[in-house]
Amino acid sequence: MPLAGRPLARAFEYSPVLQDWVTATDLRVALDRRHRGLGLRGREASYGVSELQVGGRCRCNGHAARCGATGPSGAPQCQCRHHTAGPECETCRAFYCDRPWQRATPSDAHECVACECNRHSHRCRFNMELYKLSGRKSGGVCLSCRHHTAGRHCHYCQPGFKRDLGRPITSRRACKACQCHPIGAVGTMCNQTTGQCQCKMGVTGLTCNRCAQGFQQSRTAHIPCVRVQEVMTTTAAYPLEWNTGTECQTHCNPSHGRIHMNLRKYCKKDYVLHAQLLAMVESGEWWQFTTSVLAVYRQRQVPIRRGEQPLWVPRQDLACGCLRLQIGKAYLVIGNDAESPDPARLVLDRNSLALPWRHVWAHKLRRFQQQNRRGNCRSP
Numbered sequence: 001m002p003l004a005g006r007p008l009a010r011a012f013e014y015s016p017v018l019q020d021w022v023t024a025t026d027l028r029v030a031l032d033r034r035h036r037g038l039g040l041r042g043r044e045a046s047y048g049v050s051e052l053q054v055g056g057r058c059r060c061n062g063h064a065a066r067c068g069a070t071g072p073s074g075a076p077q078c079q080c081r082h083h084t085a086g087p088e089c090e091t092c093r094a095f096y097c098d099r100p101w102q103r104a105t106p107s108d109a110h111e112c113v114a115c116e117c118n119r120h121s122h123r124c125r126f127n128m129e130l131y132k133l134s135g136r137k138s139g140g141v142c143l144s145c146r147h148h149t150a151g152r153h154c155h156y157c158q159p160g161f162k163r164d165l166g167r168p169i170t171s172r173r174a175c176k177a178c179q180c181h182p183i184g185a186v187g188t189m190c191n192q193t194t195g196q197c198q199c200k201m202g203v204t205g206l207t208c209n210r211c212a213q214g215f216q217q218s219r220t221a222h223i224p225c226v227r228v229q230e231v232m233t234t235t236a237a238y239p240l241e242w243n244t245g246t247e248c249q250t251h252c253n254p255s256h257g258r259i260h261m262n263l264r265k266y267c268k269k270d271y272v273l274h275a276q277l278l279a280m281v282e283s284g285e286w287w288q289f290t291t292s293v294l295a296v297y298r299q300r301q302v303p304i305r306r307g308e309q310p311l312w313v314p315r316q317d318l319a320c321g322c323l324r325l326q327i328g329k330a331y332l333v334i335g336n337d338a339e340s341p342d343p344a345r346l347v348l349d350r351n352s353l354a355l356p357w358r359h360v361w362a363h364k365l366r367r368f369q370q371q372n373r374r375g376n377c378r379s380p
Helices: 018-020 128-131 246-251 263-268 316-318 363-371
Strands: 124-125 142-143 161-165 173-176 185-190 197-199 215-217 226-228 269-281 285-298 307-314 330-335 353-356
Touching: 226 269, 246 316, 263 363, 269 307, 269 363, 285 363, 307 316
Parallel strands: none
Antiparallel strands: 124 142, 161 173, 185 197, 215 226, 269 285, 269 330, 285 307, 330 353
16 A cells, blocks of 8 residues: 555664554445446446456565465465565564564564584574563574484584584584593593593593503403502412312301202391402402402491492402302302401401302392391391
8 A cells, every 4th residue: 555645654674553543454345326327217226336446565574575376375475585484574583583583573583493413403492581581682492403413403413512613613524432441441432522521540541541650451351450569360369279278177167959049047147248359459468459349238346338348258268269269259158247356347257148249149138137127136
């Protein structure tokens, strides 16, 4: 419709209220009365309407300069610009939603802006909260980032991958695998800038692939590197041919064949552990084992914590074969504190049990632990 000379004509393009007020979707023509003067013999005369011209313009919200009957229904459709879409250019095109849609004005086109996904995604969504926090500059959130990238803008690498600083972030190969050593590293994640994997104790290297200075490779994957002075093999620690003399035959408690774990045996001991032997060193009349306590099923008076703990075994008990222990193996350790020279020491002697660990015991021991908490264990 012509705007020249009308009130507020200059403000029309800036006022959504005025634009909505003059917008028409339908047109109704009302014929109020018929002409009587030209009637024949006093009869009313009727006229046919041969042409009715209605002027107007398409509603394109300022995002189109032309429109035409291009829609399926033949209705005029705007030829949208500024990365907008829809019959009236009323929305932003897919992936162009970094800012909210706005009507265009003569001074500002208010173009729809593409999301910044560093070429790793073709999908995004708009988040109004992020838009406000950015000072109304950016609210796009990228979806389904590819090429091992992640983040709102696909701007950093997924866990387990690191940045290849020799390539731009827009490259398909901007992220590469950390390649952390499966035994020497704690998990598969690394520092995304330096590529440094998180190493286990005594392990070093960018990918945790070697022992640190002062450490030597062990025989267990749980602690792959131990201090050099702690590294002892079974052969160096005690003979494989056990002493079967009279002294040892009377020293060790007699074996009763296969041992069955029950609540009575559980309650008679001061502590019950699932532990793995890592290393051993001789200390006078004792052998000191470096032990990794994996689970505590019965606590003694001095609490035992999970993790690395020293375990003391009398020298004669080991020499006579009262306890058959091997470095790197896991055992069910059941012992008492009676023979301990120090209440804080964890002692395993000829009156104790060290049984090769079986996974089926875990459920039974947890059941014994629950019965102990209910007070079903009585002092022997």
